[in-house]
Amino acid sequence: MEKQPRLLSSQLLLKNRVFEVTLNRALLTWKEIQTKKKRVYGSIHSTFKVAGSYCVPVPEIVAVREAEADSRTKDEGRWQKLSQKPTEGYPCAFTVSYVERGRQHRWRCSDVTFHCSDWTLCQQWVQSIREQLLLLTSRPKHLLVYINPYGGKQQGKLIYEEKVAPLFSRASISTDVIVTEYANHARDHLKMEADLKKYDGVVCVGGDGMFSEIVHGLVSRTQADCGVDQNCAEEKLVPCGIRIGIIPAGSTDCICYATVGTNDPATSALHVIVGDHQPLDVCSVHHNNTFLRYSVSLLGYGFYGDVLADSERKRWMGPARYNFSGVKTFLTHHHYEGTVSFLPATDILGNPRDKTKCRAGCYICQHNGKLLSEEAQLHKMEEPVSCSETEGDWRVIRGKFLAINAATMSCACPRSPKGLSACGPHHRPHLAPGSTSCVTSCATPARPHPHPQVLLQLSILLKINFLRHLLRHTNKDDQFDLAFVEGGGARGGKRLFRQICRDHPACGCTPVNSSWNCDGEILPHATIEVGVHRQLIRLFARGIEDQPLFEDFCTPSVI
Ligand SMILES: CCCCCCCCCCCCC/C=C/[C@@H](O)[C@H](COP(=O)(O)O)NC(=O)CCCCCCCCCCCCCCC
Numbered sequence: 001m002e003k004q005p006r007l008l009s010s011q012l013l014l015k016n017r018v019f020e021v022t023l024n025r026a027l028l029t030w031k032e033i034q035t036k037k038k039r040v041y042g043s044i045h046s047t048f049k050v051a052g053s054y055c056v057p058v059p060e061i062v063a064v065r066e067a068e069a070d071s072r073t074k075d076e077g078r079w080q081k082l083s084q085k086p087t088e089g090y091p092c093a094f095t096v097s098y099v100e101r102g103r104q105h106r107w108r109c110s111d112v113t114f115h116c117s118d119w120t121l122c123q124q125w126v127q128s129i130r131e132q133l134l135l136l137t138s139r140p141k142h143l144l145v146y147i148n149p150y151g152g153k154q155q156g157k158l159i160y161e162e163k164v165a166p167l168f169s170r171a172s173i174s175t176d177v178i179v180t181e182y183a184n185h186a187r188d189h190l191k192m193e194a195d196l197k198k199y200d201g202v203v204c205v206g207g208d209g210m211f212s213e214i215v216h217g218l219v220s221r222t223q224a225d226c227g228v229d230q231n232c233a234e235e236k237l238v239p240c241g242i243r244i245g246i247i248p249a250g251s252t253d254c255i256c257y258a259t260v261g262t263n264d265p266a267t268s269a270l271h272v273i274v275g276d277h278q279p280l281d282v283c284s285v286h287h288n289n290t291f292l293r294y295s296v297s298l299l300g301y302g303f304y305g306d307v308l309a310d311s312e313r314k315r316w317m318g319p320a321r322y323n324f325s326g327v328k329t330f331l332t333h334h335h336y337e338g339t340v341s342f343l344p345a346t347d348i349l350g351n352p353r354d355k356t357k358c359r360a361g362c363y364i365c366q367h368n369g370k371l372l373s374e375e376a377q378l379h380k381m382e383e384p385v386s387c388s389e390t391e392g393d394w395r396v397i398r399g400k401f402l403a404i405n406a407a408t409m410s411c412a413c414p415r416s417p418k419g420l421s422a423c424g425p426h427h428r429p430h431l432a433p434g435s436t437s438c439v440t441s442c443a444t445p446a447r448p449h450p451h452p453q454v455l456l457q458l459s460i461l462l463k464i465n466f467l468r469h470l471l472r473h474t475n476k477d478d479q480f481d482l483a484f485v486e487g488g489g490a491r492g493g494k495r496l497f498r499q500i501c502r503d504h505p506a507c508g509c510t511p512v513n514s515s516w517n518c519d520g521e522i523l524p525h526a527t528i529e530v531g532v533h534r535q536l537i538r539l540f541a542r543g544i545e546d547q548p549l550f551e552d553f554c555t556p557s558v559i
């Protein structure tokens with residue numbers, strides 16, 4: 001990093017020890033100065049030695065404030081050593097709150113209090129840090145908060161009041177809070193009433209369904225303001241100008257987990273405070289040229305549709321309803337006949353087994369997902385032909401499916417920390433490359449194909465394999481090396497599935513239709529068209545950071 005000019009540097013006390021504290025535009029650093037007795041030519045000299053050294057990036061400082069009346073009397077001896085005397089009767093200490101990184105991508109707000117020799121110096125420090133914070137223009141100052149009191153374990157209000165509101169107030173963020181009173185309250189308020197010009201962002205306290213309400217409200221509002229017709233499947237949608245923060249308080253919370261790395265309310269609040277940007281792709285779902293819904297996480301027919309339909313009847317169980325309905329659905333083993341048509345994504349990175357990881361500041365997400373490396377060229381040539389037919393550029397798969405899943409993001413969540421998309425080495429695709437990942441688990445093939453990765457198995461074997469496939473969600477293994485699972489990318493901006501046919505007679509043991517699970521909301525239509533809209537929304541998130549090697553709470557970084 002380019003060396004930044006020093007703005008301020010002083011010797012200050014921290015826990016009764018002397019530190020050299022320095023502020024520049026990028027970093028706040030503090031280095032301990034230990035006094036050590038050293039014998040030189042027979043006389044005792046006091047020499048300084050630099051020991052522990054810590055730093056916090058300025059953008060990760062949450063706030064600075066003057067500390068309350070402090071333990072100055074205790075420090076008297078130390079100040080005398082530094083030949084300084086603290087001013088009587090004034091606060092001579094200031095506290096810096098900053099982001100501290102913990103295990104598994106968790107962030108915490110920590111405090112460090114520095115004691116100054118006089119009031120003027122203390123004021124100078126507080127002022128200088130505040131000035132640096134004011135330069136961070138991407139930080140939100142005024143937020144509109146929607147709380148779903150009904151989702152997850154019905155703790156949304158409590159989570160916000162106890163874990164989030166105190167952090168927002170520490171960061172001097174003002175809020176207007178709406179606790180929703182019915183389903184689609186937040187969506188309709190955003191679409192028709194909210195004065196969005198007043199806010200720097202919208203915060204959603206709830207699960208993926210609540211986030212979906214916010215997305216629908218904002219996207220619909222933006223299209224209405226710009227005269228774009230959502231019913232026209234071919235329309236290019238206009239990106240939303242306002243960012244969304246997600247405080248996880250739902251049952252799966254995969255959009256939060258996949259963009260931050262954990263489902264922890266305080267971590268999410270800190271991501272909002274520091275004002276990061278994470279663009280996300282959004283799928284639009286149409287039926288007969290009528291707009292149905294948007295999807296950001298999972299659009300799943302068959303297994304996940306059936307799990308959802310069953311689990312909604314067991315809401316009283318809370319998040320555990322999915323496990324119960326998951327096992328039940330697995331054991332009932334329904335499969336559905338249908339046709340999937342899609343345009344393979346050959347012009348982007350993020351193929352199955354792509355070696356690049358999508359991490360904070362991802363190169364692929366920032367560079368329009370264009371084919372940029374030789375490695376990607378190679379993927380293009382190796383793209384499997386699979387069991388599908390082709391119709392021009394389109395690939396068509398007909399068969400009996402246990403599940404058809406289109407994941408616009410990794411769908412990583414505590415149940416499946418690596419997510420379920422086929423893209424990326426650990427199945428964590430890019431967050432905004434402009435494609436969706438289509439994973440089909442077929443029961444019987446319409447036509448077997450010799451390619452080893454897409455050869456489909458008979459359904460009795462499939463049942464065993466499907467369990468193995470599910471089990472692999474829970475660990476690091478490759479979910480897509482099983483013979484009956486097909487994974488592939490589908491191109492964005494075009495129709496992904498042309499139709500899932502209802503009219504093929506199914507074999508006697510199978511109900512005719514499942515329903516679509518669209519980000520956890522039931523879509524009753526079977527035939528749908530899906531298109532991907534690149535980077536349509538932006539979150540207050542950084543993407544998943546590379547994990548530090550050390551285990552314990554560790555920031556401020558030790559230099
Ligand atoms: C044997 C253990 C297998 C564990 C398999 C775990 C698979 C988890 C995949 C998770 C995909 C998540 C996609 C997320 C979608 C969400 O947008 C959406 C809404 O979120 P919200 O509740 O916050 O509003 N969530 C969902 O649709 C929930 C899907 C959850 C499915 C759980 C399935 C459990 C399956 C258990 C099968 C066990 C078979 C055992 C046989 C003896």
Ligand SMILES: Nc1ncnc2c1ncn2[C@@H]1O[C@H](COP(=O)(O)OP(=O)(O)O)[C@@H](O)[C@H]1O
Pocket residue numbers: 148149150151152153179180181182183184185206207208209210211213249250251252253520521
């Ligand atoms: N006040 C409310 N009362 C009832 N339902 C609500 C309310 N606010 C939002 N909802 C709806 O609650 C459903 C579940 O919310 P969600 O955040 O997805 O929680 P969960 O993760 O538990 O499913 C969503 O369909 C959402 O539209």
Ligand SMILES: [Ca+2]
Pocket residue numbers: 207208209210250251519520521
């Ligand atoms: Ca839900």
